[in-house]
Structure formats: C-alpha cells, structure tokens
Amino acid sequence: MHARVVAVAAAVVLGVAALLSPTSDARAGDVGETTVIAHRGASAYAPENTLASIDKAAQLGFSWVENDVQRTKDGELVVIHDDSLKRTTNVEQVFPGRAPWKVKDFTAAEIKRLDAGSWYSPAYTGTRVPTLKDYMRRIEHNHEKLLLEIKNPELYPGIEQQTLKLLGNEGWLDQKHLRRLIVQSFSADSIRTVHNLRPAITTAYLGSPTVTKLHEYARFTDLVNPSYAMLSMGYVSAVHSFDGPHGRPLRVFAWTVNDAATARRVAGYGVDGIITNKPDMVRTALRSN
Template sequence: MHARAVAATTTALLGTAALLLPAPHARAGSDRPTVIAHRGASAYAPENTLAAVDKAAELGIAWVENDVQRTKDGELVVLHDDNLKRTTDVEELFPGRAPWKVKDFTAAEIARLDAGSWFSPAYAGARVPTLEQFMDRMELHHQKLLLEIKNPDLYPGIEQQTLKVLANEGWLDRSHLARRLIVQSFSADSVRTVHKLKPAVKTGFLGTPSVADLPRYAAFADQINPSHGSISMGYVASVHYYTGPHGRPLEVFTWTVNDADAARLAADYGVDGIITNSPDVVRDALPDD
C-alpha cells in the first residue's frame, strides 16, 4: 500500500481526530485556487443568463458554473430553481399556472419570460437561455464550464440527455474533456450515472461526505465540492488523500464564497477552486502563484 493510501486509511479509521492532522500537501492542483463564476458573475448580472456569462468574461474569469433543468417538452434550460417564480415574470405572463414549475412549461413559453428585470431594470428583457445557447456564448469567450445537473429526480434520464447536448455542441472532444468541462450534482446517483455513461468526463459531487465515505465517492467523482462553512484544513487534506477515477487526487471546489476574508481562509485550507458570485473580489483577494 503506497503512502497516500496509508494516509487515507488512517484518516478514515481515526474519523474526526484525523481531521486535525496537518495536510501532507497544501493542494492537489496549483498553489492558487481556480476561481469559478457562480451562475456567471451573478453579483453583477442576472444569474444563469448570457449577460452573466458576458460579465464573467469581461472580468477575465475563465470558469463559469451553471444549473440545468428540463422543460415540459424536453428542452434543457439554464436555471437554478425548479420553478420560474423568483427570477422571471412568469406570474405576470401566466397567472393561472402556479406553482410555475419549469417542468410544466414548454421551451417556447419559457423563452418569452423576462429573466433580467428582477435583478435590475438595466437587464430587462434578458432571457432564460437553453443549454445550447449558454454553451455557445461560453465558446465565444473561450470559457470553461462547471455544469450542475439540478433536481435529477424530477427529470429521469437528464444525465444522458445532458451528455448528448454536450456532444452535439462539441464539448466532449479531447480538448474540452481535458481542460474545459466538469459535470457535478448534489445527487450521488446522478454523478455516478454520468461517470458510467461517459467515463472520460470529469465529475464532482456537491456536498460534504464523511471521511469514512470518501473511498466510495472516489470511485465515480473527481471532486468533492462542499459549502465553505462545512470544511476545515483537515477535511480538505482528507479529500486530497484519495485518488479519483482518473488517477489523480480528489479535488475540492468550495461554494459560495463572496468576500475576501472567506476567500483567503478557503485558500489557506488548501481548496482547489472557489465558486463565487463575485469572482473579481475572490480573485483579487488570493495570493499570486
């Protein structure tokens, strides 16, 4: 058994006490965490819109996170909530359709909605993009995608459909798979399904599994992506002890960090990436490589 495996086994056996051990290395990847624009640069433009992608590009942020849901007629759209109420004018356009679930509206109906006015009058008329439209805009900016499959229990087969769209848009070629795409979910079953269907795709599990459970996740996830309030230096080190399905140490992308102090703390913990609504604030808070 090699050194990393021994360390991992020791950590799993010791449980909480092992989390107090110093990390054998600060980070699985580079010295400076990757900065990921959460739902685009969502502190400055309406989340999950093309405007938020554009703003991230304007700020010089390469990685963008988004959320994927499915319409009544089977179109994949980029939206965080499983209903349309919070971020669109759906109540005004379709007053008799409560509770305004995404799955109860066609793609054409959703395309009529204003997804920008709730954020600012300056963004009035912004639309809910399809996944294809979102990726086309990211391709225009040469950006990288952290794609979250939302609520997969509501959308049977969404993993295969998402992979099909990614393939059709050219995002499953060697270049994208190596450097520009990660698929994640809060559902371990969904992440496992993506890995089974397309083992070459880099995957992430959203959550904070116990140290004892990490070997199970390492079989199908390349990343463990917890909320920033749930981690410690010891936990991040424990994740890094394990090797993921592509033969590299598991990574940690933590969310949602929006201020300089929290960003520096996460970096000190040794995380590999920081997901943030304010990517410029986080970037500027981090030390140079």
C-alpha cells in the same frame, strides 16, 4: 483500504495538511493554485445563469463559470437554478394562473417569452432564460470553461443522458473540450451515472461525505465540492489523500464564498477552487493574502 481510512481519519483529527496540486492547465482567474469559479456566471453583477452573466465573467477575466441545468415540459434543457420560474422571471405576470410555476410544467416556447433580467435590474430587461444549447455556444464563443450542475435530477429522468448527448452534439466531449468541462450534482446517483456513461468526463459531487465514505465516492467522482461552512483543513487534506477515477488526487471546490475574509480563510485550508458570485473580489482577496 481499511488502514488508509484510519490514516485519513487521523489526519482529520490532527488537522495535518497534505496539500496536493490541482490539474496543471493554466486558467484565467486562477490565483496561485486556487481556481476562482464565477457562480451562475458573475451573478453579483448580472442576472444569474444568463448569457449576460457569463459575458460579464469573461469581461472580468474569469474563464471558469458555473451553471444549473433543468428540463422543460417538452424536453428542452435550459439554464436556471430554481425548479420554479417565480424568483428569476416575470412568470407570475405572464402566466398568472399557473402557480407554482415549475420549470417542468412549461414548454421551451413559453419560457422563452419570460423576462429573466428585470428582477435583477431594469438595465437587463428583456434578458431571457437561455437554452443549454445557446449557453454552450456562448461559452465556446467566450473561450470559457464550465462547471455544469445537473439540477434536481430526480425531477427529470434521463437528464444525464440528454445532457451528455447535447454536449456531444456541440463538440464538447472531445479531448480538447473535456479539459474545460466538469459535471457536478448534489445527487451521487446522477454523478455515478455520468461517470458510467462517459468515464472520460471530470465529475464533481456537491456535498461533504464523511471521511470513512470518501473511498466510495472516489470511484466515480474527481472532486468533492462542499459548502465552505462545512470545511476544515483536516477535511480538505482527507479528500486530497484519495485518488479519483482518473488516478489523480480528489480536488475540492468550496461554495459559495462572497467576502474577502472567508475567501482567505478557505484558501488557507488548501482548497483547489472557490465558487463565488464575486470572482473579482475573491481574486483580489487571495492576491493580497
């Protein structure tokens, strides 16, 4: 292993690209070998993390969408990015005395009362924060694929087990659906837990471990998903040189790319996927590259 790490480090220094293909299943929204993932749904065109945003992604021709999962006070899994309800709902008006309006301090019934669309546009007034159960059923209806982020797991002990139980109840842990599912987190411990509980699930770590640490992450994660600002061709090559827990080369999905020039540059590094609020723009940029 030591010799391999040294060789990988040399590849980073020299910027040598040993680019390997992602998994072979065809995906709507792919451009060449680069998968385009709609971040929080098509969130440039509809309120993020709502059913409307994944419907919009489907309308644009993209099957891969990304979301964020957190938990209510009474134990319901909901799809929302921030640990506070303040930015993307009207919680301040509905519950003015309950600052700082943390998701974990509200019941599912209370959150269901909130408007999660009017902050984005009057056209989306009345849009709700979806439960993960409702979200998965819409994903299934739309024939989409999901990059599911377990958000802030330190706030929600046991959320990994609960998420997997819900996915199983919704039929998403059979072989057919596992090809359409990736579970990711900024927490290495959370992803390690998911891998240990359900080794067949494809997992992703959000971040950019040092090259000398990649062999440790390769034991429990199939992808390393960094911010595009942290990437270089050498780093992508280094990630690709390790095999993950399923015996396939580690892959790289870069986030969050929202302009054409950056999309073309990052694709040139050899990434396997690009996560974006504007999937149609990225698709156009890569096709014209």
